[in-house]
Amino acid sequence: MAYCEDTDPEEEQRVAVDTLTEQKSLLAELSPGKRTRLHRLLFEFGPGSGTLMLLPIDQGIEHGPRDFFPNPDSKDPDYQFRLAAEAGYSALACQIGLASKYYPDYAGQVPLILKVNGKTDVPSSAHAFSACNASVEDAVRLGADAVGYTLYVGSPRQDEDLAQLRQVRQDCDRFGMPLIVWSYPRGEAIDAKGGAGSLYAIDYAARMAMEMGADVVKLNMPKIDPAKDKDAPAPYNEMEVTQEEAIRHCVASAGRALVVLSGGSKVDDETVLQNTRDVLEAGGSGVIFGRNVWQREWSEALEIIGQIKETLLSSVRRTP
Amino acid sequence: MAYCEDTDPEEEQRVAVDTLTEQKSLLAELSPGKRTRLHRLLFEFGPGSGTLMLLPIDQGIEHGPRDFFPNPDSKDPDYQFRLAAEAGYSALACQIGLASKYYPDYAGQVPLILKVNGKTDVPSSAHAFSACNASVEDAVRLGADAVGYTLYVGSPRQDEDLAQLRQVRQDCDRFGMPLIVWSYPRGEAIDAKGGAGSLYAIDYAARMAMEMGADVVKLNMPKIDPAKDKDAPAPYNEMEVTQEEAIRHCVASAGRALVVLSGGSKVDDETVLQNTRDVLEAGGSGVIFGRNVWQREWSEALEIIGQIKETLLSSVRRTP
Amino acid sequence: MAYCEDTDPEEEQRVAVDTLTEQKSLLAELSPGKRTRLHRLLFEFGPGSGTLMLLPIDQGIEHGPRDFFPNPDSKDPDYQFRLAAEAGYSALACQIGLASKYYPDYAGQVPLILKVNGKTDVPSSAHAFSACNASVEDAVRLGADAVGYTLYVGSPRQDEDLAQLRQVRQDCDRFGMPLIVWSYPRGEAIDAKGGAGSLYAIDYAARMAMEMGADVVKLNMPKIDPAKDKDAPAPYNEMEVTQEEAIRHCVASAGRALVVLSGGSKVDDETVLQNTRDVLEAGGSGVIFGRNVWQREWSEALEIIGQIKETLLSSVRRTP
Amino acid sequence: MAYCEDTDPEEEQRVAVDTLTEQKSLLAELSPGKRTRLHRLLFEFGPGSGTLMLLPIDQGIEHGPRDFFPNPDSKDPDYQFRLAAEAGYSALACQIGLASKYYPDYAGQVPLILKVNGKTDVPSSAHAFSACNASVEDAVRLGADAVGYTLYVGSPRQDEDLAQLRQVRQDCDRFGMPLIVWSYPRGEAIDAKGGAGSLYAIDYAARMAMEMGADVVKLNMPKIDPAKDKDAPAPYNEMEVTQEEAIRHCVASAGRALVVLSGGSKVDDETVLQNTRDVLEAGGSGVIFGRNVWQREWSEALEIIGQIKETLLSSVRRTP
Amino acid sequence: MAYCEDTDPEEEQRVAVDTLTEQKSLLAELSPGKRTRLHRLLFEFGPGSGTLMLLPIDQGIEHGPRDFFPNPDSKDPDYQFRLAAEAGYSALACQIGLASKYYPDYAGQVPLILKVNGKTDVPSSAHAFSACNASVEDAVRLGADAVGYTLYVGSPRQDEDLAQLRQVRQDCDRFGMPLIVWSYPRGEAIDAKGGAGSLYAIDYAARMAMEMGADVVKLNMPKIDPAKDKDAPAPYNEMEVTQEEAIRHCVASAGRALVVLSGGSKVDDETVLQNTRDVLEAGGSGVIFGRNVWQREWSEALEIIGQIKETLLSSVRRTP
Numbered sequence A, B, C, D, E: 001m002a003y004c005e006d007t008d009p010e011e012e013q014r015v016a017v018d019t020l021t022e023q024k025s026l027l028a029e030l031s032p033g034k035r036t037r038l039h040r041l042l043f044e045f046g047p048g049s050g051t052l053m054l055l056p057i058d059q060g061i062e063h064g065p066r067d068f069f070p071n072p073d074s075k076d077p078d079y080q081f082r083l084a085a086e087a088g089y090s091a092l093a094c095q096i097g098l099a100s101k102y103y104p105d106y107a108g109q110v111p112l113i114l115k116v117n118g119k120t121d122v123p124s125s126a127h128a129f130s131a132c133n134a135s136v137e138d139a140v141r142l143g144a145d146a147v148g149y150t151l152y153v154g155s156p157r158q159d160e161d162l163a164q165l166r167q168v169r170q171d172c173d174r175f176g177m178p179l180i181v182w183s184y185p186r187g188e189a190i191d192a193k194g195g196a197g198s199l200y201a202i203d204y205a206a207r208m209a210m211e212m213g214a215d216v217v218k219l220n221m222p223k224i225d226p227a228k229d230k231d232a233p234a235p236y237n238e239m240e241v242t243q244e245e246a247i248r249h250c251v252a253s254a255g256r257a258l259v260v261l262s263g264g265s266k267v268d269d270e271t272v273l274q275n276t277r278d279v280l281e282a283g284g285s286g287v288i289f290g291r292n293v294w295q296r297e298w299s300e301a302l303e304i305i306g307q308i309k310e311t312l313l314s315s316v317r318r319t320p
Helices: A009-018 A032-044 A078-085 A096-101 A137-142 A157-175 A199-211 A243-251 A267-282 A298-315 B009-018 B032-044 B078-086 B095-101 B138-141 B160-173 B200-212 B243-253 B269-281 B298-315 C009-020 C032-044 C076-088 C096-101 C136-141 C158-175 C199-211 C243-253 C268-281 C299-314 D009-018 D032-045 D079-088 D095-101 D136-141 D156-174 D200-209 D243-253 D269-281 D298-315 E009-018 E032-044 E078-086 E094-099 E138-139 E158-175 E199-211 E241-253 E269-281 E298-315
Strands: A052-056 A090-095 A112-115 A146-153 A177-183 A216-219 A257-261 A286-288 B051-057 B091-094 B114-115 B146-153 B177-183 B214-219 B259-264 B285-290 C051-056 C091-094 C112-115 C145-152 C180-186 C216-219 C258-262 C284-290 D051-054 D091-092 D112-115 D144-152 D179-185 D217-220 D258-262 D286-290 E052-056 E092-093 E112-115 E146-154 E178-183 E215-219 E258-262 E286-287
Touching: A032 A146, A032 B298, A032 C112, A052 A078, A052 A257, A052 A298, A078 A090, A078 A298, A096 A112, A112 A137, A137 A146, A137 A157, A146 A199, A157 A177, A157 B214, A177 A199, A177 A286, A199 A216, A199 A243, A199 D095, A199 D286, A243 A257, A257 A267, A267 A286, A267 A298, A286 A298, A298 D243, B032 B146, B051 B078, B051 B259, B051 B298, B051 D079, B078 B091, B078 B298, B078 E178, B095 B114, B095 C199, B114 B138, B138 B146, B138 B160, B138 E052, B146 B160, B146 B200, B160 B177, B200 B214, B200 B243, B243 B269, B259 B269, B269 B285, B269 B298, B285 E032, C032 C145, C051 C076, C051 C258, C051 C299, C076 C091, C076 C299, C096 E199, C112 C136, C136 C145, C136 C158, C136 C199, C145 C199, C145 D095, C158 C180, C180 C199, C199 C216, C199 C243, C199 E269, C216 D095, C243 C258, C243 C268, C258 C268, C268 C299, C284 C299, D032 D144, D032 D156, D051 D079, D051 D258, D051 D298, D079 D298, D091 E215, D095 D112, D095 E112, D112 D136, D136 D144, D136 D156, D144 D156, D156 D179, D179 D200, D179 D298, D200 D217, D200 D243, D243 D258, D243 D269, D243 E146, D258 D269, D269 D286, D269 D298, E052 E078, E052 E258, E078 E092, E078 E298, E112 E138, E138 E146, E138 E158, E146 E158, E158 E178, E178 E199, E199 E215, E199 E241, E241 E258, E241 E269, E258 E269, E269 E286
Parallel strands: A052 A090, A052 A286, A090 A112, A112 A146, A146 A177, A177 A216, A216 A257, A257 A286, B051 B091, B051 B285, B091 B114, B114 B146, B146 B177, B177 B214, B214 B259, B259 B285, C051 C091, C051 C284, C091 C112, C112 C145, C145 C180, C180 C216, C216 C258, C258 C284, D051 D091, D051 D286, D091 D112, D112 D144, D144 D179, D179 D217, D217 D258, D258 D286, E052 E092, E052 E286, E092 E112, E112 E146, E146 E178, E178 E215, E215 E258, E258 E286
Antiparallel strands: none
């Protein structure tokens, strides 16, 4: 990449953040089917007002049952389904098995996002690729309001991933099904350029998901780590940004696609709420917290959910 | 994974076992076709009362004829088919060749589970993957009441396995055919985390099968081995559970999917019956013993089968 | 594998051979289409009386033209076609090119077995896999009465092989076309367990072919070699069997599928006839000799064929 | 390759350039659908007069967001779309995500080229292959006037690339959609023969694209580098050509397919204009400059675009 | 391979050549569609009298533009098309791009052979495989009279090659399109057995092509090289044949399939004509010379073509 010689990199970065484009309404661009379904998540369920509060219960496949021990009740999938319905979530995201055997009891009470690919974390993720175990047609049949796809940006198997995503994306277009991409940097090439959590990697992941046709992008929180960031390509290797600015970059890179930020492993309550505030203020549309919520017993879970909901509504900046 | 800091791991484990959720009826969630067929196995054939006593005759492909030498009569597949019919099994499980050439003589006398994939044990199982040699449509054509699929959880080829299982699962949904997943941990990554027989591995396998859409999960008995378990991810690396608790964990992880436990190589009679008792009392639905049964001559085989049947009926805890 | 402790392995082996189950009629189990076509080979052409005398002319692809030099006339495929028709063979087996360009002249005079896969022997066979170059539909179109498929049992590519065979087997079921499996052990794992010619390997190959849906299994003659057999799995590593007993084991392992034994490279006449006698007396249904027949000039070929035919008819033990 | 012995290589080269065949009209050979659509790009939009001025906005996927920092406005894809429409481009080229979410606002104002494959630059490009993420049917549905495909000439995965391109090309033929091939030499074998930028490599890439059915070929500027060119096959290893002659060779190798030259990373204005002049005078049809244009703020971008347009019109030599 | 002990290898070889079977008419065996189209090439265009004089213009993809420098006019594909039409060729063979953009001007004037696969020579050919870039349906659509396919005999990827060829062959059968196989030995296993140019290799390639369903086989001239031939399998390792005998062997191995011999790189005129004479006298049907023809300027090219044509007609021995 060549830069204009008269440009000061630091100046550039500030400008990039300051001049953040106000994205046009996403819903206005969508087909009637996508618009109808996404409208349910944004306005008819959950906190509403154009926000997304999503409950993921895919850890049983991605990590195994080990995540359920801190709260033994959570081993029964009904726990998360009941939580999503009673606490008023925008939607619950799970794989085909749970959707088939547990969602019927809650149909109509909370929207379903069917994740169509997934994998165990047993083998190394050096060549990460997550094969589809369900189809968009399965999602339609089950009454889902969106489809989830996990994309490993930068994996050496990106060609298989993009080809598979293409099929899912085309089926989403055909059925009017919103497409939510879990966009995760992965692979040793990413590790060598600052790591999967770097702003470089998350920013790229945000753009890739949008370019591949995502309507909503699920991102991990970018982590600022100068020691590792120096290995990233320019200008990321010399950027000095705050956490808030980092999020704004990623949200901007996702363009008209909506952004939801994830929580990862369990952290303290203030961090949960601060992250929620940060992503909404950066123009993001919501959060997707799993273990941070359902690794708590019922009443504690309801309490933090209430706080998240309140934070979402008080921080919302963008009309989807 | 992050734990609440005020949680005592050992306390957690006991709670996990004590608060085991009573699973809702599986049959109530199933489509009419699956329900009709599974009802046959659970109530109309075999011991009944919602139990499963299954006879596998897939060792000829998985191990070769060597398993038949201890009881030369068993080399003729008709031996196992006759045993299944006359001793009153819930169903017999075999591959397409036997189903085509031996099942016709017993059609109507004992239900058939068509195993749709399989492989020899000649090459190394480091990259285990078992390709389909038959389809769900074959099963429908042959009058089978369920389909069997072998999933290698944790194999480096899990992507191919999950994609193949997806096709089988979707065809099962289409035809109303119950799906039984033989869920086996495999691969060097599993070996490095405690081994294929560890509670960590079997527990994960139980959850994976259910998440991928299994109606019934076939598991091997988890083996407690502190020396190897210390390499498993937390909390398995520090758990102290009894054999009975281990089984309860696995049955719980399978959720609404029914669990049948297998016997493996031939063991003494008391172990056979104790295992039967353990899995039923833990909420499992039955057993699948092959070599432990048909490596005996006819009258001895009938005797142990009678004892297994009695044990199943006296130990049943769960209404499917 | 666990044995009953009170069992004497040698005793077991004798029993296995002595109690060889009389297989039920194969034809009675087959669909009308398969039955009609196989009946032609067994009773209407060739020696008849339920025997199979097959002429293979696939060496031009499997080995190249080098096999034709000992009898230059044999380089012209018409030589083998004329021999099959005039000497009265049960059927001739070849690939699509010969079937298309040479069989038309002999249509109606001798049945055709279309081999649907094959390969050169130029590259190493360490990862042996033989891709299909024709379809069952090609066989139907050409008026063939059976389809031939080469399966490499134990090859590291067994997953591809079994998946490919599945398609062929399903098409055979669909069209009522008998399926003949050339079942060959292959790969370094087999080499490490006694080799491709060992009883362990051939016995496994016999069972695999039958389990995968073969109606007829083509096997190589098992070779007793204590020095190599000791590396085979138990009980093969300590078995002491005669050549005759070895064949009986393999025929028994193929169950209701018929067995034809092959000749391999050219041997003396007495061996040819003794092998013929052995396989028929062991319950096999016939022989498939290629080079042993057509590497002779016309009148010599006719003479040995007459002797083989006579031996077949005088040794037949099984009603197919 | 054998040469006539009486031929002087240098003489040959000059002749090759001097006798450059006047290509017949491409449009006259095309099907009505291709002709209609390509006519729009060549005559109805952009500079017209049979020239092509294309704006690519695929860097967000090929390089990631890092390319947008020099001009922060460019991070919002609407910037490039607006530029293409307002400055009067022949067409804008992008991937499916941008085409779906940003093109609708400019439909009818500027033609769309849908690029149907692409990849990140995160993993090594040693085995470069760019999987399709969209189809020609997607392009038809979105109202695109051409399809873009990236071919990696010389990659060890060329077999997959050519098979994939075949599908795209056939669909283009079926739908009457012009096919533009981004023809890039890649892989270590190319590196060992002078490199991806050498005349040998670009010349080969031009021919390959045309031979594979491209209507328009997008090439990088060949770079003369005697130190590296000496590793190229004869006669490239000893050719002494000017930059202008090198371009003429490549344009000639593309035959009746039209050629557009790309700019790569940002260079100074005079180089931009000189390259434009060179390719048109060599018989090429246009240019495709991305970063050289939109890494400038709005008014500067408009100014250079105006100069490019003027240069195109004053340098055009070929009637498409 | 076992030989009759009383056979003298040298005697065998002479016999093989002396008793060369007169092949039956190929045309008589072909379907009406194939017969109609092949008749055009053999009798209605070119020299006629059942000969084939083919002009290949696939070097632009197989070698790149470097082959065109000796005769700069040849860089424009129209040169070869015009030559084929005006000099009266039996057919011209090229890939899809040239067929689409250059053949229309000569439709009806010279038959077209559409080559459906091809590749660059940039990467190593150790694992040679040439993916299809066009279909038989493309050939039908373009009015072609035959389809060309390049098969790499002995390549480690032979399984993919044979599976791909199967599809092409089946489509040829379906559409009545003659199939011409460019049959080339390739791969390190061939190199270790005497090399791609040895009689062993070419003889095998001839048989393979015919066995896989070729109607016409294109072979390279076998080269006698005792130093390398000693590594070939018996009896090739000890054969002493003349060039003429070597060709006769290869022609015989192709059976009823017609043989055309290629020229390779440019050689002197007498060799061109001698090769033509040799292949025709050995029972071959024609020649396919590319660089030997179009690497000459127009009048010289016409002159050698006239001489080739005359030689063909005066040497023809076989009625197709």
